[in-house]
Amino acid sequence: MSATTVELHDKEFEIYLRESQIKLAIEKLAARINQDYAGRTPLFLAVLNGSFMFASDLMKEMRIPCEISFVKLASYQNTQSTGSVKELVGLNENLTGRDVIILEDIVDTGHTVHQLLEKLQTHVTATIEIASLLLKPACLQHELQIKYAALSIPNDFVVGYGLDYNGLGRNLRHLYKIKEA
Ligand SMILES: O=P(O)(O)OC[C@H]1O[C@H](OP(=O)(O)OP(=O)(O)O)[C@H](O)[C@@H]1O
Numbered sequence: 001m002s003a004t005t006v007e008l009h010d011k012e013f014e015i016y017l018r019e020s021q022i023k024l025a026i027e028k029l030a031a032r033i034n035q036d037y038a039g040r041t042p043l044f045l046a047v048l049n050g051s052f053m054f055a056s057d058l059m060k061e062m063r064i065p066c067e068i069s070f071v072k073l074a075s076y077q078n079t080q081s082t083g084s085v086k087e088l089v090g091l092n093e094n095l096t097g098r099d100v101i102i103l104e105d106i107v108d109t110g111h112t113v114h115q116l117l118e119k120l121q122t123h124v125t126a127t128i129e130i131a132s133l134l135l136k137p138a139c140l141q142h143e144l145q146i147k148y149a150a151l152s153i154p155n156d157f158v159v160g161y162g163l164d165y166n167g168l169g170r171n172l173r174h175l176y177k178i179k180e181a
């Protein structure tokens with residue numbers, strides 16, 4: 001058993017989705033990907049940091065040949081930039097002709113995935129899709145086709161299972177949402 005509420009920094013969170021529910025949703029998602037990509041060898045690009053747990057559990061459910069690589073959109077500072085400009089780091093693979101599946105822990109406003117897709121535009125992939133553990137449809141600010149979303153959730157701030165609140169909470173095995181006052 002683990003706690004039904006947790007305190008991280010100044011905020012209290014209550015349990016939202018248990019590990020068993022998350023695992024089930026990932027199994028269902030993996031079954032779809034296994035079927036859709038039969039006969040192909042997709043390359044997963046997992047976006048750090050938040051996606052590490054999702055990527056790990058999804059990979060264990062893959063029954064087709066596949067590869068994974070981890071990338072990060074890092075803020076960088078120079079004399080011109082305000083810090084909102086991001087640099088794609090960690091991409092060492094040749095994506096030409098590959099079936100790429102981006103792995104995210106959460107698509108919220110969609111800014112991150114939108115930026116990542118822009119950065120990948122110069123690569124001539126065969127296909128490119130997005131798989132996210134969580135999707136907040138009410139928050140999306142970009143026209144994105146999220147083909148593979150394991151769970152759709154309301155506009156609550158969530159932590160656990162890789163997701164953090166100011167650095168804390170990534171280690172939690174369940175998902176927690178912020179507790180209403
Ligand atoms: O759809 P969006 O509004 O862009 O939000 C989603 C992104 O926000 C979080 O990343 P963050 O930049 O906090 O980095 P992290 O993965 O290291 O926590 C999360 O992991 C997604 O990548």
Ligand code: HPA
Pocket residue numbers: 106108156157158159163164165
């Ligand atoms: O709800 C969230 N929790 C943690 N990180 C996030 N990044 C975007 N949305 C969230």
